[in-house]
Amino acid sequence: MPVDLDGVRAYFARGPLREDLLAAFIVSVLLIPQSLAYAMLAGLPAQIGLYASLLPLLAYAALGSSPVLGVGPVAVLALMIAQGLGELPAGVAPSEGALVLAAETGLILAIAAWLRLDALASLLSVPVLHGFETGATLAIAFSQLPVLLGSRAHGFDLPALWQDARQGGFDWHGLSALYGLGACAALLAARRWLAGTPGRLAPLLLLLGTIALAWHSDALSRGVALVGALPRLRLELGLPRLDGALWLALLPHALLVALMAYVSSLVVAESLARRRGEKVDARRELAGLAGANLLAAASGGMPVAGSFSRSVLLHDAGSRTRASGAFIAVFMALAMLLLAAPLAWLPKAVLAATIMVAVLSGLRFEPYRDAWRYAPAEGLLMLAVTALVLLVSVAAGLALGVLGSIALLLQRTARPHVALIGRVPGTEHYRNVDRHAVECLPGVLGLRIDESLLFTNARNLTEVVQGFLQQHAGTRRVVLLMSPVNNIDFSGLAALQELHQSLARQSVRLDLSEVKGPVLDRLRASGWQRWFKGQVYLSHHQGMMD
Incomplete structure (x- = not known):
């Protein structure tokens, strides 16, 4: 130099x-x-x-x-x-x-x-x-x-x-x-x-x-x-x-x-x-x-x-x-x-x-x-x-x-935070039902995952989602809002596949919305199309109304 x-x-x-x-x-x-x-x-x-x-x-x-x-x-x-x-x-x-x-x-x-x-x-x-x-x-x-x-x-x-x-x-x-x-x-x-x-x-x-x-x-x-x-x-x-x-x-x-x-x-x-x-x-x-x-x-x-x-x-x-x-x-x-x-x-x-x-x-x-x-x-x-x-x-x-x-850190991330979300009346915005006055569609369960899916928390994903299903009988579709998810490691991918299979056995379809580009690229590179039968929506509102 x-x-x-x-x-x-x-x-x-x-x-x-x-x-x-x-x-x-x-x-x-x-x-x-x-x-x-x-x-x-x-x-x-x-x-x-x-x-x-x-x-x-x-x-x-x-x-x-x-x-x-x-x-x-x-x-x-x-x-x-x-x-x-x-x-x-x-x-x-x-x-x-x-x-x-x-x-x-x-x-x-x-x-x-x-x-x-x-x-x-x-x-x-x-x-x-x-x-x-x-x-x-x-x-x-x-x-x-x-x-x-x-x-x-x-x-x-x-x-x-x-x-x-x-x-x-x-x-x-x-x-x-x-x-x-x-x-x-x-x-x-x-x-x-x-x-x-x-x-x-x-x-x-x-x-x-x-x-x-x-x-x-x-x-x-x-x-x-x-x-x-x-x-x-x-x-x-x-x-x-x-x-x-x-x-x-x-x-x-x-x-x-x-x-x-x-x-x-x-x-x-x-x-x-x-x-x-x-x-x-x-x-x-x-x-x-x-x-x-x-x-x-x-x-x-x-x-x-x-x-x-x-x-x-x-x-x-x-x-x-x-x-x-x-x-x-x-x-x-x-x-x-x-x-x-x-x-x-x-x-x-x-x-x-x-x-x-x-x-x-x-x-x-x-x-x-x-x-x-x-x-x-x-x-x-x-x-x-x-x-x-x-x-x-x-x-x-x-x-x-x-x-x-x-x-x-492990204790805080051991269980992924998943929120049940509904539509704010008159808008296309979706918020936590426990914090806002929102509308929920019958038969469609909107959930938001609030952190990345990593080995520290991924194994509990199916258990958390199943807990919401037990409270909402008659659910035909689950739409996961993925905008807060910045990364999915191999353990997270396995957990997502396990959730998909678990819902399929109950005749419930799993859809995703607002998946970030880098996360979606990794999912596609893994060949997830072989087992994922749901839809990926550009916006969560579109996924809920489909």
Whole structure:
């Protein structure tokens, strides 16, 4: 594909270069504490979060489709990574496991893009996604509470955290707690009273202020846990550990990480695209995330996805193109070169505060109430997913969500909705007899099938129609209005043939009306004329009056 040199010149001359540079600078300075915090949340050395915020951004800028999706370490994935790395075989360092997990995630997403599996996003319904995010948010907050207070207890779900606290005692360190709680108060105050650029820069100012305070007061000698010295910026490109047993052990976790990374990123990208009047290419999002994770695996990083907070910030800061992601990577590299020494004095309690304030700011419980009012079964599934994520594991909650969504779908479609319809007086319109005042013809039964005939519901078609026949003795013809039917699979074809034969044995003729063109083409291609003896009418009114 040739490079549009005129477009490149226009971009640097009078295009959106200035907006992209400004947006990248604002986001990159805030990305430093966030990247450190999420690596720590995943149980990894802090610098891995920084490495995951460099080359992966270049890959997404080249392959993705959203101009504002901020790719990098994210809180929910960090929690999933932590739980996956907790099951590593003996002798495998967490950083090695993270590289393998990122490589597997990238390969899974690349295969999905190649196979055009964009519909993967539909595996997680809105109730499941919200239940999962709420459970993960609470789990993250609880996991950071000991760090915030300077306690040695740790765990990534409530039972593990409670067990560790009971065994070792939930001790806490006064000065560390002061740093953590003070940082929380400062961040919350900034969110409430500072708007615009000052509000956006508040986390960075807090970071620099606590670093200076910790250094001036020699916080390390007073027992405050610090981030510690970071290694010098040294991206060593290479393959992750090639150990078949390790790759196999992490594969189930990689499948869940890949699914969550894609679904959550696509939700963020599409929501911001709607605000901007733009479109997002779902397949290119798969490709962009695949490239980002593969480069993370090759450059000492961890699995990455699109971050809601970072993406909103890019949008608000005025990002115009995906080039802002490449600029962020450059600014991040400069920051690592210039700020490595000062960051060693950053208290871990302050990082925990930035995580807790960031994740809890998006916590909402209204969807539980709304889902319960509209669809109690979906509200119950939402609550169950939240509880399982919080009390068992992220993997268990995600698995329940996918299986629960499928089960609800099957339950809703297991019995096709068939309505008895009659003519609205003086018109050629036909409506449900239970909802409208209509006229019905003696001896002719008009029925409307309100969904496609698929393997999930087709076997009950004959039973449903026979139920109407029992209530209308003397019926000579049944006319099925097929306009709502978009598809008939082989099970549906078999059910239609069974209904035809069942009615024929009762000397009742089966006719169809308003069959959609593609559906009728498939029926004809199957040779259904061999057994179908009824008529196919262009309009339902014609079929009823014939």
